[in-house]
Amino acid sequence: MAKPLTWQSATVEAIHPETARAKTFTFELPDWIPHRAGQHYDLRLTAPDGYQAERSYSIGSEPERQGVIDLTVERIDDGEVSPYMHDVVAVGDRLELRGPIGGYFVWDIELGGPLLLVGGGSGVVPLMAMIRHRAALKSPVPTSLLYSSRSADDVIYAGELERLGAQHDGLEVVHTFTRQQPAGWAGYQRRIDRTMLSEVSGPLGKTLRAYVCGPTILVELVANSLLDLGIAASQIRTERFGPTGT
């Protein structure tokens, strides 16, 4: 990648609320560059006096969707950038982006599977790009998503995940709700632990590729448990959404 990544002025084409705390922003890029599922863009905001703030956001959309990218931003109430994105940014606004960035936490169908995706909160965003990429190319790679949310209302991409999971094309979507469960919920209702990982990953065998994304404590616990379960360290790729370790 010798070509420098340059800042582009991207136009907000659509804003879609995913949950009460997460919104998806569709950006039209003047110079759209094909990405790999799992990569991110850097976003840069500039105040009238030149003060700037930069943050990273994973690409939620699949590379087959050309010309635009989706970024999904969770609102951190006392944060600097995410509340601005939620409260101020409107369709038609122009913001600076540069990317795609990151060459390790990436998956494409050539890498194959079986695929274990484990996400917490907005950590599902890069995993969704992988799921959408898989679906767009009708890949049969056996894939399980284990997704931890506080409650069913906090599930990002809920409708699409339900639809994709119901196609029985080798994609399993497994939720765990850590704080509040819907009435009659028979699924997991605790933080991800080794037993849960063993149950969800079991059918995929020991040669699976794992992608784990979310808050640091979730990533640490999941990665260590997968090692305990006999998955090789070289098969486990992690991405931690700093800065807070919540």
Place this chain on the structure above:
Amino acid sequence: MAEKLVSRGFTGKRRQPERAGRVPPGQYLVNNFPVLSAGPTPRIRTEQWSFTIDGLVRQPVTWTWTQFLELPSKEYAVDISCVTKWTQLDMKWKAVGVDTLLEAVELDAKAAFITAHSYGGYTTNLAIPDIVNDQAFIAYEYDGKPLAPEHGGPARLVVPHLYFWKSAKWVHGFRIEERERLGFWESLGYHRRGDPWKEERYSGD
């Protein structure tokens, strides 16, 4: 882009403006110590730990954990910037200076770069002028406590004047080289040097 695109309605939070002079461009201050790495955290028992300098040296040298702790150590308080945008000021480490380690070997005249390599397979490339003269150290305590595995314990390299991916966690040794050999992130599109004040984030920056 020479002209800056102002973001409509954005003023920013500007926490702790009195310290802004210590925060490189594109970075923001945090008060906790975030964790970032590409895979699972290796757990290395200190009885198994060792640190080796080899490559372009007259005689390679290896320290065991006990021998390493016997080397003269120093307390450092340094500002750290991570390419994921956080900067933390005055991070306190107990460490052995890289200068102290290099005194134990005789470098070949062609030596110009090192590859720092870690348990778990991580590597990063550094130019020798970037790690001498008290600019880099191998830390085994953070904030008065043994360095936790998720932060790179038992010991990690710390190169405060470069982005934090250069500060290899779980460091296992230095290979002294004539030519620069790109490390893990450097061969995935990150900058070969990584100076935060020049915003050398990605290759080509």
